[in-house]
Amino acid sequence: xxxxxxxxxxxxxxxxxxxxxxxxxxxxxxxxxxxxxxxxxxxxxxxxxxxxxxxxxxxxxxxxxxxxxxxxxxxxxxxxxxxxxxxxxxxxxxxxxxxxxxxxxxxxxxxxxxxxxxxxxxxxxxxxxxxxxxxxxxxxxxxxxxxxxxxxxxxxxxxxxxxxxxxxxxxxxxxxxxxxxx
Amino acid sequence: xxxxxxxxxxxxxxxxxxxxxxxxxxxxxxxxxxxxxxxxxxxxxxxxxxxxxxxxxxxxxxxxxxxxxxxxxxxxxxxxxxxxxxxxxxxxxxxxxxxxxxxxxxxxxxxxxxxxxxxxxxxxxxxxxxxxxxxxxxxxxxxxxxxxxxxxxxxxxxxxxxxxxxxxxxxxxxxxxxxxxxxxxxxxxxxxxxxxxxxxxxxxxxxxxxxxxxxxxxxxxxxxxxxxxxxxxxxxxxxxxxxxxxxxxxxxxxxxxxxxxxxxxxxxxxxxxxxxxxxxxxxxxxxxxxxxxxxxxxxxxxxxxxxxxxxxxxxxxxxxxxxxxxxxxxxxxxxxxxxxxxxxxxxxxxxxxxxxxxxxxxxxxxxxxxxxxxxxxxxxxxxxxxxxxxxxxxxxxxxxxxxxxxxxxxxxxxxxxxxxxxxxxxxxxxxxxxxxxxxxxxxxxxxxxxxxxxxxxxxxxxxxxxxxxxxxxxxxxxxxxxxxxxxxxxxxxxxxxxxxxxxxxxxxxxxxxxxxxxxxxxxxxxxxxxxxxxxxxxxxxxxxxxxxxxxxxxxxxxxxxxxxxxxxxxxxxxxxxxxxxxxxxxxxxxxxxxxxxxxxxxxxxxxxxxxxxxxxxxxxxxxxxxxxxxxxxxxxxxxxxxxxxxxxxxxxxxxxxxxxxxxxxxxxxx
Numbered sequence: 001x002x003x004x005x006x007x008x009x010x011x012x013x014x015x016x017x018x019x020x021x022x023x024x025x026x027x028x029x030x031x032x033x034x035x036x037x038x039x040x041x042x043x044x045x046x047x048x049x050x051x052x053x054x055x056x057x058x059x060x061x062x063x064x065x066x067x068x069x070x071x072x073x074x075x076x077x078x079x080x081x082x083x084x085x086x087x088x089x090x091x092x093x094x095x096x097x098x099x100x101x102x103x104x105x106x107x108x109x110x111x112x113x114x115x116x117x118x119x120x121x122x123x124x125x126x127x128x129x130x131x132x133x134x135x136x137x138x139x140x141x142x143x144x145x146x147x148x149x150x151x152x153x154x155x156x157x158x159x160x161x162x163x164x165x166x167x168x169x170x171x172x173x174x175x176x177x178x179x180x181x182x
Numbered sequence: 183x184x185x186x187x188x189x190x191x192x193x194x195x196x197x198x199x200x201x202x203x204x205x206x207x208x209x210x211x212x213x214x215x216x217x218x219x220x221x222x223x224x225x226x227x228x229x230x231x232x233x234x235x236x237x238x239x240x241x242x243x244x245x246x247x248x249x250x251x252x253x254x255x256x257x258x259x260x261x262x263x264x265x266x267x268x269x270x271x272x273x274x275x276x277x278x279x280x281x282x283x284x285x286x287x288x289x290x291x292x293x294x295x296x297x298x299x300x301x302x303x304x305x306x307x308x309x310x311x312x313x314x315x316x317x318x319x320x321x322x323x324x325x326x327x328x329x330x331x332x333x334x335x336x337x338x339x340x341x342x343x344x345x346x347x348x349x350x351x352x353x354x355x356x357x358x359x360x361x362x363x364x365x366x367x368x369x370x371x372x373x374x375x376x377x378x379x380x381x382x383x384x385x386x387x388x389x390x391x392x393x394x395x396x397x398x399x400x401x402x403x404x405x406x407x408x409x410x411x412x413x414x415x416x417x418x419x420x421x422x423x424x425x426x427x428x429x430x431x432x433x434x435x436x437x438x439x440x441x442x443x444x445x446x447x448x449x450x451x452x453x454x455x456x457x458x459x460x461x462x463x464x465x466x467x468x469x470x471x472x473x474x475x476x477x478x479x480x481x482x483x484x485x486x487x488x489x490x491x492x493x494x495x496x497x498x499x500x501x502x503x504x505x506x507x508x509x510x511x512x513x514x515x516x517x518x519x520x521x522x523x524x525x526x527x528x529x530x531x532x533x534x535x536x537x538x539x540x541x542x543x544x545x546x547x548x549x550x551x552x553x554x555x556x557x558x559x560x561x562x563x564x565x566x567x568x569x570x571x572x573x574x575x576x577x578x579x580x581x582x583x584x585x586x587x588x589x590x591x592x593x594x595x596x597x598x599x600x601x602x603x604x605x606x607x608x609x610x611x612x613x614x615x616x617x618x619x620x621x622x623x624x625x626x627x628x629x630x631x632x633x634x635x636x637x638x639x640x641x642x643x644x645x646x647x648x649x650x651x652x653x654x655x656x657x658x659x660x661x662x663x664x665x666x667x668x669x670x671x672x673x674x675x676x677x678x679x680x681x682x683x684x685x686x687x688x689x690x691x692x693x694x695x696x697x698x699x700x701x702x703x704x705x706x707x708x709x710x711x712x713x714x715x716x717x718x719x720x721x722x723x724x725x726x727x728x729x730x731x732x733x734x735x736x737x738x739x740x741x742x743x744x745x746x747x748x749x750x751x752x753x754x755x756x757x758x759x760x761x762x763x764x765x766x767x768x769x770x771x772x773x774x775x776x777x778x779x780x781x782x783x784x785x786x787x788x789x790x791x792x793x794x795x796x797x798x799x800x801x802x803x804x805x806x807x808x809x810x811x812x813x814x815x816x817x818x819x820x821x822x823x824x825x826x827x828x829x830x831x832x833x834x835x836x837x838x839x840x841x842x843x844x845x846x847x848x849x850x851x852x
Contacts, residue, residue: 009459009463009508010395010505010512013505020497021497021559023558023559058267093231
């Protein structure tokens with residue numbers, strides 16, 4: 001009996017090692033799975049029509065506006081701190097020539113207006129989504145989220161969370177190129 | 183040039199470690215004294231080499247040599263000098279270097295202070311230490327080279343994580359490493375004993391001071407870390423059961439168990455295989471903890487996979503070190519026969535129960551920490567959960583209650599065969615203190631959580647029980663005071679150390695109870711000049727000034743705290759923005775009295791024009807929270823005092839007269 005008991009620690013440790021190996025080798029698979037999968041990817045972008053925030057911020061757009069060229073749809077809010085973090089990257093994407101549409105999620109129009117004035121407005125058009133209807137249509141789980149739509153109006157990629165530098169270089173920019181090529 | 187010297191000595195150390203890991207073992211097996219003695223010199227040599235390497239890296243940071251990749255990534259020319267230096271270990275490569283430096287320093291200490299050790303045991307201990315060191319040296323040199331150069335040289339660095347730019351955290355990692363790595367001594371002694379096939383009282387006596395030293399450092403390190411979290415994170419809390427904290431707490435729990443079980447090996451020559459196993463587990467947990475955290479596997483699978491080479495290497499080291507030690511244990515442990523017998527009700531019995539409870543507690547924390555990982559591994563990453571404070575509070579607390587209750591009783595029990603009937607009268611004062619504490623607490627705070635008065639009673643029980651044992655030892659009020667004083671002066675320091683460490687825990691329980699049961703907070707938005715009432719005080723945001731620190735901009739809010747018109751204090755709370763890292767930190771303003779902390783932080787100003795001049799102000803009254811760190815300090819002091827005990831310095835008696843000869847001298851020591 002004791003002969004077996006003394007092997008218990010080593011057995012537990014072996015199980016732990018097995019677990020870590022599986023975590024390590026599955027890293028690539030995990031990479032896709034841990035991002036919340038979106039059933040939207042590969043499907044036409046859901047139909048929405050959003051009004052402008054106010055008269056001064058360009059906006060109001062509908063899904064039909066997204067067709068014709070690769071575009072980015074970014075769900076943001078002035079109260080969302082990570083949105084501020086990714087804001088420079090959104091601006092860069094716009095500078096690089098991709099039109100960026102903003103879904104202004106559950107935000108006070110005045111607050112959104114101030115925020116865009118203070119931090120710059122890179123959006124081609126901003127739609128006010130006061131009751132989060134559009135976000136629900138698009139299966140948004142939190143702010144910020146970003147979608148890439150190809151020229152045919154099909155969602156090709158969904159990014160959850162802020163576009164950090166790393167996500168920008170390794171995910172968004174390659175996926176944008178991919179969407180343009182395909 | 184200096185960096186190249188560092189690089190060169192690192193490789194030299196690798197060679198020395200390879201020699202030390204093999205030849206002395208061979209010498210010990212053949213009884214070759216010259217080969218065994220080699221280990222001393224290589225151990226000292228390794229420590230010297232690594233000191234040079236560490237100095238070289240420090241030089242790189244101090245002179246802001248941005249041609250070094252680590253300096254570029256973790257430092258900035260504007261950073262204050264203290265943080266340039268702490269930047270050396272504020273990153274992966276540098277902290278690994280510090281890790282092996284500490285390992286080598288411990289080995290060198292054995293070589294220097296261990297002339298009493300049997301030569302074969304010493305040679306084997308040092309060889310095992312060198313094997314561990316070899317793995318990590320290879321890891322550093324092949325995957326995490328701190329001396330890697332950048333070309334072209336960047337103009338300035340990218341800065342240290344601003345959260346780490348804090349005096350508390352500057353010294354937190356070195357202390358923690360002294361604790362973590364200190365447990366390597368217990369590990370090496372355990373493995374060496376398994377190779378020798380011999381564990382006796384002398385072995386236990388050798389292991390104890392090292393374990394005690396590591397435990398003391400780890401206690402200090404954890405306490406410093408929680409203090410930092412308390413004033414820097416600005417949430418008013420001091421322990422969050424976060425995986426990084428747990429990674430240091432698990433080895434602490436196992437180390438505490440080891441500290442106590444080694445006593446039984448020393449006194450009764452029993453519980454040997456358990457103690458060996460604990461020694462192995464304690465260090466394994468340090469390894470697992472350090473590297474699960476370092477590699478980021480606990481927080482996110484991605485960080486680990488970013489550099490698969492490092493992940494695989496670490497895993498390889500873990501498999502070799504822990505796996506081979508546990509396998510060796512499985513082969514050798516059945517051969518170890520315990521000598522002494524003892525009754526269930528005895529000091530030994532109490533220590534065994536202590537071990538069981540501590541192990542269960544450590545296992546619980548480990549499970550809670552690893553559970554999200556296990557689930558994620560089993561489901562292929564599809565299921566993500568997090569295990570938070572509710573789990574730990576619900577499981578860890580109840581395990582601690584019987585442990586603390588027994589801590590008061592255990593030291594009063596006689597060795598070998600105790601008698602509860604003789605102990606019971608000694609516990610009367612403790613019982614009275616307990617009831618008194620419960621009643622008084624309930625009378626003072628009748629509307630608080632129901633369990634809080636009982637927690638205070640538990641603390642009183644432990645404190646009074648510990649003091650009763652101490653009073654009994656010096657026969658306080660039984661013999662004349664002068665005699666008691668003489669007894670106190672003659673008391674073994676390890677005994678005083680235990681009294682202090684246990685008292686420290688009682689003090690800490692008071693602090694934990696007070697701060698978690700009766701904390702009140704006020705969250706409001708204030709413009710300068712405005713006041714708000716709450717948490718029993720009036721909080722006035724007197725003014726907010728903006729300014730520039732060495733490498734940050736700050737908003738500094740002065741919070742005037744008054745109680746019914748009587749001014750109490752002014753708290754200075756800061757929000758610091760670090761442009762290089764694009765990150766904001768909070769510095770809490772804290773006014774501390776022995777009974778409570780008044781704790782204030784300011785948040786972001788409003789974002790709309792109308793609210794831009796108003797700040798979120800959070801104000802906490804944290805009752806008794808200083809007692810947590812006071813308790814930790816008393817524990818650390820107890821550990822240190824115990825370390826200076828004469829018998830630790832005298833060391834173990836030589837082989838041959840190990841078991842019984844030294845007993846009478848120390849019989850009263852624990």
